[in-house]
Amino acid sequence: MTTQAQVHGMSAAQLAAKIVRHEPVFILDVRNENDVRDWSIEGNRVELLNIPYFELLDNVEAVLKQVPLDRAVIVVCAKEGSSIFVAEQLAAQGYRDVSYLIGGMKAWSEHLEPVKIADLKDGGALYQFIRIGKGCLSYMIISDGEAAVIDAVRMTDVFERFAAAHGAVITHAIDTHLHADHISGGRQLAEQAGALYWLPPKDAEEVVFPYEKLEGMSEIAVGRSQIRIEPFYSPGHTIGSTSLVVDNQYLLSGDILFVQSIGRPDLAGKADDWVSDLRTTLYERYKRLPQHLIVLPAHFGKAAELGEDGKVCARLGDLYAANPGLNIPDEAEFRMTVTEQLPPQPNSYQEIRQTNMGKLTPTLEQQRDMEIGPNRCAVHDA
Missing domain, CATH: 3.40.250.10 (Rhodanese-like domain)
Structure with missing residues (x-):
């Protein structure tokens, strides 16, 4: 040989x-x-x-x-x-x-690995897409020939092929916040599929394109079985960060809460302003939610967060018992942790934010270079 x-x-x-x-x-x-x-x-x-x-x-x-x-x-x-x-x-x-x-x-950096989270109560299914080299997590809800994609990354063809293979048309693309560590594929996916693109309005003050307002009064249904997506305002990582409750079972937490850490408040240059919002969301708003909800974050920071079946998820009540970022009783210590003990900021994060606002239109190769590097949306040392 x-x-x-x-x-x-x-x-x-x-x-x-x-x-x-x-x-x-x-x-x-x-x-x-x-x-x-x-x-x-x-x-x-x-x-x-x-x-x-x-x-x-x-x-x-x-x-x-x-x-x-x-x-x-x-x-x-x-x-x-x-x-x-x-x-x-x-x-x-x-x-x-x-x-x-x-x-x-x-x-x-660009590979997405789909994992089925569960079948939903009234029909349909929820899937997690693991961007394993970057730590990004996207989601797709499929029901009765319709699909909603949450926190899509820029490799939109993966979502289109997956939906088509499951006999579904993408009708909604939703971003839980204005992303800073990767280029969102939400708007492009919506345009290609003729779907609605949703974004929290408080994160969209500088965007230069039309969008649907993702806020508390919004009602988003997928398929005839009416799988409900309920927006839940949860600022702190960004001022507009909005979590999603799906099927009264799952909490899509965006970049506010992770399995082993919490979101950082500094990627828009307003850490001091947003620390109190972050603490209120984590220590009050989330605590009022049913503790049986399964948390599905938009990122993971470490390979240890991959479960035995490949899923990245955890019960909300269990996170309150074990996640270090949810167990800092002293407010001054919390403030110091999320403003002074942070990992480096993501590569090109300012340019990524501008791209997600529609103000920059980098080439594909430029987009790849902007995204090179690990996930840095979490307070990993929290």
């Missing part, structure tokens, strides 16, 4: 499926150390080894003791080219199961 025949490509979808199923994965990441430290592939059973490409150019034999010979090895780089070269070198040294990530980290 030739060396070339021993090396094969692995798609982002194939790798994501392994991670969602919690299969053991060994990754050799050949990007430079700073890039890997900032953003890498994570999973509950992912083992990652970082050896920069330039160290492997002339002498791959020097690192062979660090790379297991008896395991499948997936080589990862930024765009693909370097990983192919390294995979071929490993194959030439006798490694029998070596693959490279097709499209590199750029492809990893």
